[in-house]
Amino acid sequence: MQNQEEINRLKNLVQDLLDESKKQGASSAEAGLSIDNGLSVNVRLGEVETIEHHCDQSLGITVYIGQKKGSASTNDFSAGSIKETVKAACSIAGFSSADKYAGLPEKDSLATEFSDLDSCHPWNIDAEAAIKIAIECEDAARSYHAEISNSEGASVNSHQGIRVLGNSLGFLQGYESTRHSISCSVLGERNGDMQRDYWYSVSRNADKLEIAKAIGIKAAKRTINRLGARSLTPRQCPVLYSAEVASGSIGSLISAISGGSLYRKSSFLLDALGTQIFPDFIHIHEQPHLKMALGSANYDSEGVATAARDIVQDGILQGYVLSSYSARKLGMKTTANAGGVHNLIVETGDNDFFAMLKQLDTGLLVTELMGQGVNQVTGDYSRGASGFWVEKGEILYPVEEITIAGNLKDMYKNIISIGNDIDYRGNIRTGSILIEQMSIAGE
């Protein structure tokens, strides 16, 4: 269902950028372009609140003059603007210093095979139909329980875009993709205590979204469950990260093993390649070619071919997350991760969420984290949290205004198990994660 005509028009623009770079004296160049069109509606208390029509476009060029690099971008696609943008990039390259590691990726690393990733499913929806869905979603949340007292609304978003990438090594590719979502956020009140929570569903294909009603009900349930939350006294205890917050701790792993952090020596996992960083039952893979997945890509943001690979096997770190630049700095080969990872899959155990609670026995279930609180250089970790206090596998009461702290290196080594309650909504797919012990502060 790709709009080939439009992709070709944009490919020509990218080729114009590359040609212009050559004309202006660049020895090599890389150019990218994206356009995005979308509709967002938000309803609140049964009435439309906002209707937004999105149309974004931008193009960017990176030029190399010898080993000197310069970049420029604009949202103006006119011929005059293309000339000016290339000129700005070349001017910057003229002032930067030669960097022997700079440059395009090696030609033989560029993608040559392009499988259908099933990433484009246009949703033929107008504002009126989107409003109807949003109202249905919010209604389900508001009527779920008498203690649902207010609403931040429900929204429906639909986006469709094209990305084109080219470089002076002859790479020139484009693809179209879509992304749709429904979300809902409501408030609850009990004895003056006000709480808010939300739920959302996102997919490349609108047919695969959770139904609006179910999203509203989940948002309402989550809000009601938080009412009456209290703090905890300081203690050490096991902590279960629910699936939707567990992906964040895996995200910290990715930034620690990313080339930029490694060559800057600003990572708590320096020289960890080939060493045991998790217990031996932990396996983490990158699967860039999953159909319809949000993180799927045939090539990274430099055009390098992506491939399925192991990042952690039997708890041992198998590979870093590198672009061609950071790879050269480290004396290694790019892992096709310029721009990030593509579908990280954490292998799960057999426990569902309730079995995980049983395994936690007595401790903290975390369902929301607040603040940045992670020192990427040392791994020291201290974040605001809310969730539930659990005893003998049963949820006793909601907790809030507490912090959980530890060091990521220890937290990774002290993972006891990973649940099969996978959250599929993000680029990192993991179930809930149980950690043997962390420090809790509160009251």
Next chain:
Amino acid sequence: MLNQVKQSILAPYGMQEKDIDTIMDNMLSTRIDEADIYFQSSHFESWVLEDGIVKEGTHSIEKGAGVRVVSGEKTGFAYSDRIELKVLLEAANNVKAIARQGYNAQRKIATTADRAEYYPAINPLKSLADQEKIDLLRKVDIETRKLDHRIEEVIVSSVGVDEQILVANQDGSLVADIRPLTRMNVTVILADKGKREQGSMGGGARTDYGYFLDQNKAIEYGKEAVRQALVNLEAIAAPAGNMTVVLGPGWPGILLHEAIGHGLEGDFNRKGTSAFSGKVGERVASELCTIVDDATLANRRGSLNIDDEGIPAEKTVLIEKGVLKGYMQDKMNARLMGVKSTGNGRRESYAHIPMPRMTNTYMLPGKDDPEEIVKSVKKGLYAKNFGGGQVDITSGKFVFSASEAYLIEDGKITRPVKGATLIGNGPEVLTKVSMVGNDLELDPGVGTCGKEGQSVPVGVGQPTIKIEGLTVGGTSV
């Protein structure tokens, strides 16, 4: 200024003031409360030095216009990167469908009053030649590396923005602003005996790059980054639990931004979703606390001449001697709450809808000597520098993360402790302020605030304050 901005935003596309009237007339043909067209042109540049060399720079130009119609509580919005009559008329047609209620807004003859200017109408990108910008980064790198042999990495960056905006309102007014913004940052990584730490310092203002040359400011950022990294190399585990916390002056004012600032934004209060909803006139802080949001400070990062709805910038008292005085408002929320806009309507760009946002938020100085404040604490935490923060405006719970902190033992600042997150309850925390220093400082000019996916530059500030009881999220139970 208006003519200059019209010349640079409209003229290149052959648009004239009468075209704006045509678009506005189109929108006014339905029943609406507010309508505006927001034109923006933004030139951005950044330079990064790493490994002792200027590795890269980027330059970007963005131009566009956003068209908005507000009717009751409903907003219709569309935007385009093409500043052309035909495109914007189509956008206007799209958005006015939202209007099914509201008053018939009347066109008035716009009056142009003289406005104060809190920062110079300059293009900071042109304030130094490119070679001079690079030389400055190099100099900072060289001087910083001289400070300590344990330095492993120095990263120096600079950012400059030349932004011009033009706002046309349904009342016929057309106002412009030119908003320069610059920023520099130094990060160092130090290693000693197998331990590694990072320190970071930066600053900025609504002015040109000359700001960083004045009093060797840029070199001082490097010194401060090294000092912080060295302190953190020695840090022991932070305590865990509820204790007395003394916050140093300046950037720790992020407490105010998170704990009360967001909760006092008009949209949340109009909707009744903030922990502060309905509390105007009530005591929400100790009487030592007076807190303002002030867009009129000269050259500050959060300052504005006019907000993004064309309302002149203001200094708004949020809390006076502990009592909540009012909220920060944009036009729509002010109208719906029956008050006046406080000039806090801000948007990230032409492609975003305005909403109530902070500018420079700070606490006025008290009368206590900062040394006496520390002396009064038997056992507690002294927090000097912070990273970011976050708030849940409904429950009022907020966090902010200390990046440099010390134990206070028997009235003295003693050992440095590792960074830790502090957590508290917004409507409660300021009632526990028991001492306020006479040493008001504003932050160095690096703050960026995120709300509903939109980022805007902001400032914070405060004197040294003492809070009786805040939860510190360390590991040492």
